[in-house]
Amino acid sequence: MTTAAAEPSAGEPRRFEVWGSPIGHSLSPALHTAAYDRLGLPWRYGRRRVDESSFARELAALGPEWRGLSLTMPLKTLAHDAARTRDAAATATGAANTLVRSGDGWAAFNTDVGGLAAALTEIGSAAAPRARIVGAGATATSALLALERIGVGRIEITARRPAAADPLLALAASRGIPTTVSPLDAPAGEVELTVSTLPGDAPVSDPDAERLAATGGTLYDVVYGTWPTALGHAWLAAGQPAHPGATMLLHQAVLQIRIFASGSPDDPLTGEEDVVAVMRRSLMGG
Known part of the structure; x- marks a missing residue:
């Protein structure tokens, strides 16, 4: 380093x-x-x-x-x-x-990598067997490395345009992280942890948000200023644990x-x- x-x-x-x-x-x-x-x-x-x-x-x-x-x-x-x-x-x-x-x-x-890893550990999500990253932008890259750092076994990237996740897939492959990609409206399966890297004002339809919440385990949303986000609303409505990104800001x-x-x-x-x-x-x- x-x-x-x-x-x-x-x-x-x-x-x-x-x-x-x-x-x-x-x-x-x-x-x-x-x-x-x-x-x-x-x-x-x-x-x-x-x-x-x-x-x-x-x-x-x-x-x-x-x-x-x-x-x-x-x-x-x-x-x-x-x-x-x-x-x-x-x-x-x-x-x-x-x-x-x-x-x-x-x-x-x-x-950001270390800050998110610490925040996820704080909510008890270290070493989750499976995790989902929502989004495929720059913050998703840090999320991928944070999940690797806390020992997540498998990662699913869910993106509106799956092709946008190609650089993330390449990074994951270079580090030996088992990773798949699915479209936002068709998440692949159940996970124990979801990390949303979408901007706070990103539009997510109610059906898509509800579908993600139904299979997403605990939500950690990197947004902290406009909480709850569309995904936060869906998780809370489903009675699922949901956390805003303030602790990531703190730890980074x-x-x-x-x-x-x-x-x-x-x-x-x-x-x-x-x-x-x-x-x-x-x-x-x-």
Whole structure:
């Protein structure tokens, strides 16, 4: 795994931001600020609306006080490509949600994979025999690797256009993950866990949502801002367990802060249990 240089020292002022478009809804500033305050770090974390057309210009204009960035859609592929080095998850997915200064360049990380794996473990879904990913976009790639990480045995990808899942199938084959694809209106069979990677406003017909809920086990929906989604409604109506994506946001942010502090997602924060508790309260508005 690639590690980034952690300079200047952690106690010196640093600046960080989350970039994306749209960005006004982001909860990352509240999460990061709560953690920095708990850690006693004089760091500042804000948000900035940046799209594909302005990303390279904005990145090049950052001074040395800017130590790291969180990236959301539509910038994750651009962030991956802008980096000089990448961790294994960013390399495998072709996407990065974290950039950190490394010498005179940037190191890229994908903490979505680890964040989702931690969130799924938290709800008791580790090592599920079978899981379904709904959607075949960039987030589905991170979901595939997260399911691999928690030991899921077999994966079904359900997509409106099954051909869109071809890159996911290729990635799964390269990693020896037994994976199949089915159309959204005809899921293949019963699974113990469903991970939805669809955007919050993605249209899903009631019959399709009900069909997925009937065979989908526990739902984890990566959306957190517009809950319940169409799938969330279907799961709740069927009396099935359903979880929004807030805990994925929490756990990927913890990994980001580790990277910002030490250059590695593997180095726990000082008093990390307390830091996570403070972040969780911030996320839940308490």
